[in-house]
Amino acid sequence: MDTNPGDTPSRRFADLHRPGLPFVLPTTWDYALGALLAAEGFPAVGTTSLGLAAVAGYADGDAVGVDGTVELARRLCGLAALVSVDIADGFSEVPERVADLVERLAAYGVVGVNIEDGRNGGALADVGRQCALIGAVKARTPDVFVNARVDTHWLQDRPGPLAETLERATAYAGSGADGIFVPGLVDAGVVEAVVGAVSAPLNVLFQPGGRTVRRLGELGVARVSLGSLLYRSAVRAAFDTACAADESGREEGRGGSGAVRAVGAVGGGPVPGYSDIAALLPGVPSAGAATGAGAGAATGAATGAATGSGKH
Template sequence: MSFHDLHHGDRPLLLPNAWDFASGAALVKAGFPAIGTTSLGVAAAAGKTDAAGDTRDETIALASVLARLPVPVTVDIEGGFSARSTDVAELVTELASFGIAGINLEDGRADGTLAPLDHQTAVIAAVKQAAPHMFLNARTDTFWLGDPDRDETLRRAGAYAAAGADGIFVPGIVDDADIRAVLDVADLPLNVLFMPGKTEYERLARLGVHRVSTGSLLFRKALQAAVSAALGVTGDDRDHPALSYGDVQELVRG
């Protein structure tokens, strides 16, 4: 089954996000039909902060080995690692040459702003022209950065669909009404980020969401488990607290 087809099953595609080959291979062995990457995990493993736009080399290197996996792989390329649409298109073409099935392309920027809409639609169009078979998951950070903005979300979702995107990703969206509104306007597979206690899989399935991503959750849980296991060697059974996205960013900065 193709990566595109996996977005049109009876249940939402649960897409776990890996940060290295071993984590990806373990998830495949567990039976997941496709694998994504987490930009936080890739950046933090390299000693860099996420969303800073400087993990292009690490992202390409990881993609080249994850392409060996026997399932479709989609790669988080943040904002494309360049402000030039031609550069982003060339990057995606290189990923496609490895056999990568999809990409995540976001409009959020490191300074907390959103890329201008006309710029982002131009990038999407350039990528689809260069790599038409690549599943382009167009992420908008209208709910992730600052106050949730449904109107801007709908405007961008519609524009990204018109520019050629294959799917829409709105991390941070939670409410039923907001999710239904995006499903209605974009007419594309909708990707929602799993957030414990906020975006339950079964509820998202009932709403008609097509894809549920784990984002950085698995990476952060792995860090927590590693620390707890190390403490446990000496009989220290303290529960190491779960790490938030911000906690990992601070670890790297520190």
């Protein structure tokens, strides 16, 4: 039987990124959801670093999450779907160590990784250092699709200048990034500007109640990520189900305590935002003080329920 040597999982994943015809990348924090998504025909699944962190009880992006991330990725790679992994900021500032991690993931069959330039406290990584990190990963694992995340519209109270976004996106693409991810983009003109200025395909975050995937495609987007939305939606549904089963809890008006401020009123409430979930985790004193992507989740750029690919 004839085979096409170019038809590899990595190639198929790269080919999903078609400007104007975006695909949706759902994300999972466990095997069961990943298996369901694969069985229902999603061509690729990603992981959510927030979901993984919350399940284990540590702050999103904490280096202790490396092993859990790798183990979930290993199991997901046995499914009939391509697997992309959110590795936050790489869990290290040392390019060689980040390259080691991606090489380890690639050995299991991972075809893509998401690497962000956001840092704790709302800071952004130095452009040169981030380029070195991306370059090290691509040099070690050239077939892995590196989706470089630009957090200029995510971590700050107000989006940074478009020029800064374009500078970072262009530099990352020039260092080997295969795709550019700018969460928090909401203005159609800015989306089109990024698409027009950067050679790599653009990934944006899905915003419930915002533009449809079809409309994003009309703007030139190639990939639409769900970020931590599925996990946060699951938390909402689980809380409502627990309260519905607990009659005494309903009578007591459960849902008003500070511990569940993030989830709010019982039954039909909004999906909690990234910073709401982050505030429930160790090491994050409050939603307003959440570090990393959580800081951006409270901003106007990340409207409502979508706030939060955050760190996927």
